[in-house]
Amino acid sequence: MLPVLAITVLCIATWASALNDPLSDLPRFGTPLNNLTVSVGREAVFTCIVENLGPYKVAWLRVDTQTILTIATHVITKNHRIAVTHSGHRRWCLHIRDTKETDRGWYMCQVNTDPMSSNTGFLEVVVPPDILDDSTSTDMEVQEGSNVTLRCAATGTPKPKVTWRREIGGTIAQSNSHEVGEGSVLKLTRVTRSDMGPYLCIASNGVPPAVSKRIVLNVYFQPMIWIENQLVGAYEGQTLVLECHSEAYPTAITYWTRPSNETITNENYKVETIPKGYEINMRLTIKSVQPQDFGSYRCVAKNSLGEMDGKIKLYRIDRSPTMRRPSNRRDSKKMWMMEHSHERNATGMRDEPMSKGAENDDEQIDFQSAADSSHRHCRLFSSLGIAAIAVILADCLST
Structure with a gap:
């Protein structure tokens, strides 16, 4: 009650002073008082521009609670977070440090003219989202085929929007082909093993930072083998x-x-x-x-x-013939000679006699055996006297 009485006395004294100087101009506000939006914990600063203040005084008030905060350069309220500054008696600033949600409301810059003149502005205190653990689901384990409800409770100003996302990506059953579900409650019907894994509950309201909580869903099922x-x-x-x-x-x-x-x-x-x-x-x-x-x-x-x-x-199964290794040194040499002969014939080169250093007894025996065998076959065909193979016999005899 005492601060209100002080304001009244101040107004009367200032009005009397103005009467003694009828040529003086009354104060006027230079610009409207801007509305402010600040995050909780930050400082809010209202600026009031008053032209031609003269002998009058500027006061700051909290409108909704009808509380006088400051008069001129003096802080009246006992709230230690309130301060006032000025520049040349034209620019007056109200400082509200470490803002709280309870500071939200209308504030007035008042000049004690008659009638009183004032300018008002609104302070909006926004709060980043926060997820309430007590009302939010924790990790869950359910049988395959069960219905599951996941909950995510969030607070903040403005009211947060809650979305759901699978941490590993993929489809959320409730939202068909979409990767994101919306709302504080996510219902999954007849879950399968493909629904298993971590889900992210994300709360955002435009005030950084957004927050999330990780909820792991495990789905029990018996073994399968293929x-x-x-x-x-x-x-x-x-x-x-x-x-x-x-x-x-x-x-x-x-x-x-x-x-x-x-x-x-x-x-x-x-x-x-x-x-x-x-x-x-x-x-x-x-x-x-x-x-x-x-x-x-x-x-x-x-x-x-x-x-x-x-x-x-x-x-x-039997080992494939192509996978068998040569059984001895002779087989290895025969294989090499067959491949070597094939390469020379393919390039049109004539065979040349092998050097003495490259020959050995085994090879001579192999060639002699082959020649003897050829003559034996020719003599056999001759003794049979088969007319149909006369041409072949002629070739054999010539050799």
């Missing part, structure tokens, strides 16, 4: 890789059994599991296939919801 090749052929001594693909959550325990139904631990085998999310690639390497390795192999995946296995049958 095999690309269930029948595999191999020859003895071959290195072979058998593969099974498994899906399960919780993560399955996996192992292989050999044809004797024993769990594989032999050093001749190498067992690998390559996980990727809820998928596991099971790989069995047989370092050198032995006779006892032929038969049926099982890959097994087991978790708390069930067990599944797949079978691969390994059967024996």
